[in-house]
Amino acid sequence: MGEERLFADEVGVVLSGMGMPAAFGKLMGWLLICDPPQQTSTQLAQSLGLSKGSVSTGMRALEQLGMVRRVPARGRGYAYEMLPDALVRTVDARRLYLVIHDVMQKGIEVLGGDESLPRAQRLRVTRDFYAFVAERVPQLIDEFARKEGLSQRRKDG
Amino acid sequence: MGEERLFADEVGVVLSGMGMPAAFGKLMGWLLICDPPQQTSTQLAQSLGLSKGSVSTGMRALEQLGMVRRVPARGRGYAYEMLPDALVRTVDARRLYLVIHDVMQKGIEVLGGDESLPRAQRLRVTRDFYAFVAERVPQLIDEFARKEGLSQRRKDG
């Protein structure tokens, strides 16, 4: 088994340690180093020893996260290709931050809606922090993109 | 069942949706709004309908993450109290970013160690990005802490 395959498996273990499916991580690891960068589902299944079903599910997830795109393949169908800034995008999940923001707001309301209440302190700080993060993370990513010369156009949400 | 309990349960659902144990989220939600802020294991188990074991495990995790601290309790033992900036701390998990950084570095080595290789682009960008994030996130947290007037002293690691 090649070193590249071993690398893919290792990414699988790392991601699995973060609470995601192992197949998801394997696919990610493989797409990060494979040659050519474009791979069909069949190729992925064979290269990684995964069932077609696992590949289908995993690639759907990667696509939904915006880490992977489909490109036309020679002949019929399409192939998958990882974007150069795939993992950069995962940090840009503002929705995640806002979920926490909203829960904290709800907590304040449970306490009566008075933010100055001592009991509401923890909730308020947390809420404001996640609003802050949701605002700043995109800026951070832009800064990095500029520094790297990535042509990263940002659509604000 | 009180609204506060419902809020705790809801946080449990949200956290569970992010891949963490539900009991963990329940404890977090409860500690965010409970009165008084100090709670013993027994109180937590009763208030949330959890077994003593679940509380013990969950509180260990919360303590290890630095979100909760023990305070002396009247009489014997201690009580738990959530820190005002508990959730701020969770974002400061630099180790997490560096894990990804290291995996990317390993991938570059699998490819022969030549970063200028086209095939190594994705790996290099990702590696550099996570180094960037690991450097900037602490700054971001400091900025927020200053703005909020939180006495957040930072030890650099």
Place this chain on the structure above:
DNA sequence: CACAGCGTTCAGAACTTTCTAAACCTTAAT
């Protein structure tokens, strides 16, 4: 029109994780 190649969906098996309950240990008061 029939066929071959691909990809998706779905049901079940295997696995991992979480929760509980009971036994055990520690601490403090009498």
Place this chain on the structure above:
DNA sequence: ATTAAGGTTTAGAAAGTTCTGAACGCTGTG
């Protein structure tokens, strides 16, 4: 020293998730 209260650990049950393999649908080709 004994006892009662509280906390931790552990084994086992319960629940949830992921993976696979087979059936299905679609698309283009001969």
